[in-house]
Amino acid sequence: MTETPGSMGLIVVGAAGRMGQSLIRTIAEIDGVHLAGAVERPGSEALGRDAGELAGLGPDGILITDDALPVFAQAEGVLDFTAPAATLEFADLAAQARIVHVIGTTGMDASHEPRLHSASRHARIVKSGNMSLGVNLLSVLVRQAARALEASNWDIEVLEMHHRHKVDAPSGTALLLGEAAAGGRGIDLADHSVRVRDGHTGAREPGTIGFATLRGGSVVGEHSVILAGEGETIELSHKATDRSIFARGAVRAALWARHQKPGYYSMLDVLGLTDY
Numbered sequence: 001m002t003e004t005p006g007s008m009g010l011i012v013v014g015a016a017g018r019m020g021q022s023l024i025r026t027i028a029e030i031d032g033v034h035l036a037g038a039v040e041r042p043g044s045e046a047l048g049r050d051a052g053e054l055a056g057l058g059p060d061g062i063l064i065t066d067d068a069l070p071v072f073a074q075a076e077g078v079l080d081f082t083a084p085a086a087t088l089e090f091a092d093l094a095a096q097a098r099i100v101h102v103i104g105t106t107g108m109d110a111s112h113e114p115r116l117h118s119a120s121r122h123a124r125i126v127k128s129g130n131m132s133l134g135v136n137l138l139s140v141l142v143r144q145a146a147r148a149l150e151a152s153n154w155d156i157e158v159l160e161m162h163h164r165h166k167v168d169a170p171s172g173t174a175l176l177l178g179e180a181a182a183g184g185r186g187i188d189l190a191d192h193s194v195r196v197r198d199g200h201t202g203a204r205e206p207g208t209i210g211f212a213t214l215r216g217g218s219v220v221g222e223h224s225v226i227l228a229g230e231g232e233t234i235e236l237s238h239k240a241t242d243r244s245i246f247a248r249g250a251v252r253a254a255l256w257a258r259h260q261k262p263g264y265y266s267m268l269d270v271l272g273l274t275d276y
């Protein structure tokens with residue numbers, strides 16, 4: 001969409017990446033937003049190229065730069081699907097510019113949280129391991145199922161598969177679903193998760209939440225939460241077949257956060273799913 005009065009100017013960081021290009025295409029399709037900047041890491045071959053052209057659209061006059069600060073100063077929001085170290089730096093810049101920071105980057109851990117919380121005193125951060133409507137609704141269902149089924153009789157396992165290029169495991173979505181299951185049971189995921197099994201592991205410890213990771217081909221993202229009882233199993237699953245579901249969610253989050261106070265929000269806040 002071209003810039004119209006009141007339209008929200010969005011920056012895409014990691015503009016040459018798989019999600020970066022999907023975001024640029026999605027911004028062009030949605031009313032009320034326009035691409036205000038495109039950022040890549042220093043040394044990237046994409047620097048100086050036209051962002052629209054790189055994403056398979058016509059030229060849009062937005063040249064990809066590694067100089068983020070002046071771009072942040074002239075936009076209302078940044079969509080960030082990059083890497084943990086980069087996201088921490090972008091959080092500082094978004095706080096300085098007092099804009100919306102939508103964080104889709106996964107592979108972040110508890111040690112990164114204080115810096116994000118501190119940035120959220122000035123920025124409006126929306127962070128989620130999965131920006132799709134489907135996965136966030138699934139997380140609500142997982143929480144309810146985990147609450148309803150006793151831990152002593154029902155084991156919970158989270159299975160995920162992604163494309164061969166993915167660098168972090170378990171996926172951000174798998175961890176989000178694990179958190180939902182742990183929340184339903186009223187336990188802390190960090191104290192109950194089993195993220196790897198290899199060799200003579202011994203029998204399954206009751207009450208744990210297991211994770212299994214598959215990687216291969218071009219799979220966009222598939223997740224199942226398996227609740228296994230005596231003589232029956234329940235599977236709650238989601239399959240992503242197109243990255244635009246994440247990009248549309250990210251734009252929706254930015255438009256929502258535009259009207260919020262500085263703070264640290266999740267996609268459940270954006271989608272109105274916190275009360276289920």
Ligand SMILES: NC(=O)C1=CN([C@@H]2O[C@H](COP(=O)(O)OP(=O)(O)OC[C@H]3O[C@@H](n4cnc5c(N)ncnc54)[C@H](OP(=O)(O)O)[C@@H]3O)[C@@H](O)[C@H]2O)C=CC1
Pocket residue numbers: 013014015016017018019020039040041042044081082083085086103104105106107128129130131132172246
């Ligand atoms: N929350 C969600 O809904 C979703 C989250 N993701 C997550 O988003 C992230 C990106 O995924 P994907 O697009 O597949 O990965 P890609 O590797 O294709 O894209 C990441 C891009 O970020 C760039 N980048 C790295 N560091 C910087 C920096 N300092 N400044 C600017 N750009 C930088 C990379 O450049 P270079 O390659 O040159 O290093 C690359 O172009 C992952 O963490 C993934 O798990 C993905 C889909 C959905």
Ligand SMILES: O=C(O)C1=N[C@H](C(=O)O)C[C@H](O)C1
Pocket residue numbers: 106129130162166170171172173174220221222240
């Ligand atoms: O790296 C990806 O591709 C994806 N990452 C996110 C994750 O880690 O869960 C979301 C989606 O599954 C695709």
